[in-house]
Amino acid sequence: MPKGFDMTFSLKALAVALGLAAGAALAPAPALAAGEAVKLPDVRFSFNGIFGHFDRASAQRGFQVYQEVCANCHAMHQLSYRNLREIGLSDAEVRGIAATVQIVDGPNDEGQMFERPGRPSDRFRKPFANEKAARAANNGAYPPDLSVIVKARENGAAYLYALLTGYEDPPADVTLMEGMHYNKYFAGHQIAMAAPLNEGQVEFHDGTQASVEQLARDVTQFLAWAAEPELEQRKAMGVKIVLFLTILGGLVYAVKRKVWADVH
Secondary structure, rough: OOOOOOOOHHHHHHHHHHHEEEEEHHOOOOOOOOOOOOOOOOOOOOOOOOOOOOOOOHHHHHHHHHHHHHOOOOOOOOEHHHHHHHHHHOOHHHHHHHHEEEEEEEEOOOOOOOOEOOOOEOOOOOOOOHHHHHHHHOOOOOOOOOOOOHHHOOOOOHHHHHHHHHHHHOOOOOOOOOOOEEEEOOOOOEEEEOOOOOOOOOOOOOOOOOHHHHHHHHHHHHHHHOOOOHHHHHHHHHHHHHHHHHHHHHHHHHHHHHHOOOOO
């Protein structure tokens, strides 16, 4: 051992490295808070926590909610239909889903644009041709793209679930502006979007009862996957890194004890 070698410094450096690596691997990507602070209900999802994972059955139901309810106003243009294989849908199911929409393509040999059935490689079809058309159809409000909506603010999954289940009649002392709806979890409590979910609105393929809470939970699961499909791989890698560095730290400490055992 070289004279003056500082084993204490090395152990501290290793501890810092372990903390940084674990934090980088396990911490979710930063999100921006928006609006005033609102106390959200205590709701947990399968993807929460270090060992969290996506519930494929719930995500498939959530896609059904998006397809039958949300897609009428909200785009998810960052996703392609082929991505749905990652939540457990078969190739045949993906091809069938894509084929139900008409995609503008071209130009053809005559220089004209045309419509064709969708393919798995196509992006999710947008419900409106442009922003102005979207605003015109929604009383001036612009329905945001939902591709990464869960990452748009801190604690996005819990907030989205709360928003979808937070519609109720306004208190007696609250006067709603024209065209607005009361939502106890929305900043300011007045929101242009009417309650999108209703009891029994969707008939789930697997027979799950479609309560408002179930619809909200499933579509939140789907949107969380859409926003961060690599979450499971990132968490698995983080656990491996923590285990590796923990073992390495133990070995370094054992070597230090052995080397300096006779030093007084």
